[in-house]
Amino acid sequence: MNQRTLLITLTGPDRPGVTSRLFSVLAGFPVAVADIEQVVIRGRLTLGVLVAHTGDAPTGTGQTLGALWTAVERVAEDLGMEVQLATGSDTKEKRRRGRLHVSVLGAPLLPAAMAGITGRIAASGANIDRIERLSSYPVTCIELAVSGADPDALRAELAVEAHAQQVDVAVQRSGLYRRAKRLIVMDVDSTLIQAEVIELLAAHAGCLDEVAKVTEEAMRGELDFAESLRRRVALLEGLPEEIFTKVSKEIVLTPGARTLVRTLKRLDYRFAIVSGGFTQLTDGLVSELGIDYSAANTLEVVDGVLTGRVVGEIVDRAGKARALERFARQAGIPLSQTVAIGDGANDLDMIAAAGLGIAFNAKPVVRQAADAAVSVPYLDSILYLLGISRAEVEAADAEDGLVAREY
Incomplete structure (x- = not known):
């Protein structure tokens, strides 16, 4: 009755x-x-x-x-x-298929964008059950709980609208699947930090333009990464070992990087970096940020001078995916509970292998392959894709006596 x-x-x-x-x-x-x-x-x-x-x-x-x-x-x-x-x-509500979280990020987020996104959701036959704001600055993030949608079909529809409206949209399954993420594996150059380390080194060697050109070709997927690395590293031959100290002072973290790492570490996430760059510089980031795992290439140094060669196996596209799998095994975490973040073609394999692959200010080929894309220049925006609000981050920071903002 x-x-x-x-x-x-x-x-x-x-x-x-x-x-x-x-x-x-x-x-x-x-x-x-x-x-x-x-x-x-x-x-x-x-x-x-x-x-x-x-x-x-x-x-x-x-x-x-x-x-x-x-x-x-x-x-x-x-x-x-x-x-x-x-x-x-x-009357008992029928359980709808495809319960999802749809995250919309914009800076600014305009009414036309929300009209377009919600219109596509309605046209797909899905229902918006709840709407919540996760952040108002420096990027606005609105999260919609959606039911009755096929995730792949809705993701494809919203990707088209997101491109037209110049916003970011992520579609994820809700429930325990989303909350279970426990290992973050991140690219370094142009992701965790704002520059390409090899270009910083090249500037001191007087070959920046040539190295930058090869780097861009490799990131777009037009050139094999391992071959491009050898070509670029060869141009560094003769640089003194002291160059690592100078360049380390030139490295600038991406805005929000410290907040991202600090917040996820509070939640007992494991954090890893995997880089086509060099251990002589990534080791400092590991120490500074409290990174749990890392993998990068090592430049050969003989008698205090760079030889223009790399020592050992090159961390390339396939090597990054292997590193993600290795870190997950070491942490005792299944791949479904991992998140991979990157911007270039050499990140594609690890993005595909992870439970959630995120393209961060990435090349078009990476945006198309990733589960979600973030184009705002704030790395901690990734927290919103994990369902963590800015208010929660600031409350935790305040409890620890951290009140200064990074923006």
Whole structure:
């Protein structure tokens, strides 16, 4: 038998005690709480409560709901709030397929973008169950809980709209799958840091233009990475070993990098870097940021001078994927619980191998292959894709006495 229900929606200025006043009134009636949602925007509260009648006598249901209606209206009047009430029948909601989280990032995020994204969701036959803001600065991130959609089909549709609206959109399955991520593996050059280390070295060797050209070809996937690395490293022959100290002082972290690492380490994530760069410089980042695992190439040095060669196996596209798998084994974490972040073609294999592959300010070939893409220049925006809000980050920082912002 269907139960009679009453949906109560209170709207007005937020203040302490609104929710408790409403439920104190409801406690005097034979009803059960079926659903609750509450949101506060700029000090204005919207509280929705769905209650179902639990009395034994169907003939008394109408009288009960009528009295409840009157009591709720009186509370709203006392609080100076508006109230809407609607009756109905409690039919069991069918579980929709494809429960997803859709994250929309923009700087700024314009109404046209939200219109386009939500329009595509509606056109796919899916429903938006809930909307929440995860961040308002330096990038706005809105998260939509969506049901009734096929994830691959919706991801393809929203990718087209995201490109047209110049925003980032990520589509992920909800539930434990999303919350289970426990290992972050990140590229270094132009991802964790703002430059290509080999170009910093090349500037001191007087061959920056030539090295930069080869680097760009490799990142676009037009040139085999291992071959490109050998060609570029050969141009560094003769540089003194002291160059590593100079270049390490020139390295600038990407905005939000410290926040990203610090926040995920608080949550007991393992953090790894894997780089086509060089251990002589990545080792400093490992120490500075508290990185758990790392893999990079090593420049050969003989008698205090660079020889223009690399020692050992080159960390290339396939090598990065192997490193991700090795780190996951060492941490005892399945690949489905890993996140890979990169920007160039040599990151494609590890992005494909990870449970979640993220393209960060990446080349088109990487954006197309990744599960999600972030084009804003703030690395901690990745936290929002993991369901972590800026308010939660700032609260944790405040507890640790960290109040300065990186932006």
